[in-house]
Amino acid sequence: MPAKDELARRRYENLVDRLESLLRTALKTQYQGYYGQLILSGEELAEMGDLKDVRRAAREAGHRLGWKPTTRLVDGRLFVLDEREVPEEIARLAADAAAEAMDRVFREGH
Numbered sequence: 001m002p003a004k005d006e007l008a009r010r011r012y013e014n015l016v017d018r019l020e021s022l023l024r025t026a027l028k029t030q031y032q033g034y035y036g037q038l039i040l041s042g043e044e045l046a047e048m049g050d051l052k053d054v055r056r057a058a059r060e061a062g063h064r065l066g067w068k069p070t071t072r073l074v075d076g077r078l079f080v081l082d083e084r085e086v087p088e089e090i091a092r093l094a095a096d097a098a099a100e101a102m103d104r105v106f107r108e109g110h
Contacts, residue, residue, distance in 0.1 A: 012057060015048060020061035023080065027065075030097075034090050036067055036082035045078055054078065 019038075026038050038058070040048070048054045055071045058080045062069025067082040086094075 011049075012053065015053065015057040016060050016064075018048075019054075019058050019080070020064050023058075023061055023065055023067075031090050031094060033066065034082065034084065034086045035094055036062070036065065036080075038080040040078040040080070042076035045076075051078070 023036060023038050027033060027036055040054070045051060045054055051073070055073075055078065058071050058078070059069045062080060062082060065082075066084075068084045070081050070083050072079045072081070
């Protein structure tokens with residue numbers, strides 16, 4: 001039985017490492033680690049294993065990055081989000097980027 005437990009532990013640690021890498025890759029450097037999010041499709045979830053384990057591993061991976069992680073399952077997709085309070089200067093930077101993106105959409109649409 002211990003060998004089976006060890007194998008399960010290693011699988012879980014590999015899953016946490018994989019999710020941490022995905023979370024890190026999804027970050028925008030200009031936001032200094034804030035506004036983190038990852039969306040996993042139903043196919044990706046199925047490939048990773050049991051949903052309960054994936055959610056737990058995603059939260060652990062988020063904690064490793066200093067996040068206040070939460071997970072939400074919506075229409076078969078898993079959202080992993082950082083719910084930390086965002087510093088004012090980074091919130092302003094993100095708001096400016098969103099406004100610029102909206103301006104581009106409106107200019108191109110007209």
